[in-house]
Amino acid sequence: MKKRSSMTLWFLGAFVFVGAFAPFLASSQPLFIYNKATYEQKHGIELKRSPLLSSLFNTDAKAEKIEYRKLVEKGEIGAVFTLVPYSPYEAELENYLKPPEFWGKRFKHYLGTDETGRDVAARLIRGTRNSLLVSLVAVGLALMIGVMIGAAAGYFGGWVDNIISRFIEIVICFPKLILIIAVMALKKPSLLNLMIVIGLTSWTGIARLVRGEVMKVRNFDYVQSARAMGASNWRIIFIHVLPATIGPLSVTAAFDVAEAVLTESALSFLGIGVPIPEPSWGDVLKTAQDFPDIAWWMTLFPGLLIFMTVITFNNLGDKLRERFTR
Secondary structure, X not given: OHHHHHHHHHHHHHHHHHHHOHHHOEOOOOOEEEEOHHHXXXXXXXXXXXXXXXXXXXXXXXXXXXXXXXXXXHOOOEEEOOOEOOOOOOOOHHHOOOOOOOOOOOOOOOOOEOOOOOEHHHHXXXXXXXXXXXXXXXXXXXXXXXXXXXXXXHHHOHHHXXXXXXXXXXXXXOOHHHHHHHHHHXXXXXXXXXXXXXXXXXXXXXXXXXXXXXXXXXXXXXXHHHHHOOOOHHHHHHHHHHHHHXXXXXXXXXXXXXXXXXXXXXXXXXXXXXXXXXXXXXXXXXXXXXXXOOOOXXXXXXXXXXXXXXXXXXXXHHHHHHHHOO
């Protein structure tokens, strides 16, 4: 049990770290150039000391066209590259469906390449960032909506509860994935639209949970005391009632993040998720279905990442539930 908890925390930390620092883990531009005199004398062009950092804050078209890896191979510069020295958007047709490389030349494709020669590892790293962003924003939006609606229904009760409960039941009647697909088909593909749509369709379970928890807490003595002292309803809800729901909310949030990752991957697999050319785990899997026999790495690695992420957040939810139900 302790071993499983340790693995969950390690993978969760790795997921957040890779998602947060993806630009510093996969890029065709060096982190640092420590020897550039030969190149500058030969071409009369001054190179940035840190092209990657410069590109993050300043877009320089000329700098982006410089092939730093070839310059290193020719010995014209000395540079320190990211973990994966390729951009997720960089296509090299000569590297068509190249299998994973673990030894040999300096610049290797550790997880192979796709049909346009793009590095799979670089695309999965940037896809991790998109998965992290979509899941956190979508779940955050769902929590915001669900907590507000559920708290109002549970605290005020009566006709307010009846109207809100019927509305929640109507929304639940629509199949979630079909509803998301329908909305995304009508909207212009974008990361923002994807996050909003997933968030707007994921709040019902949170609202019902908060409603039940608030109905249990609203008649406690400390809540009655706050009401007797003249505190407003919304002050009572936010200061005295909602803090009691943090435990159950954290549990459902962990499960919802796993569901959001699966939803985003499914939508990208169908071609209506993360917009092209932005990488996504689901998009890599979508490409892999055209080469099932000759590009096993394009199925294995993104599938493994999706599986491990979902399992990790489900384990996290189980651990939180055990802690808050003691």
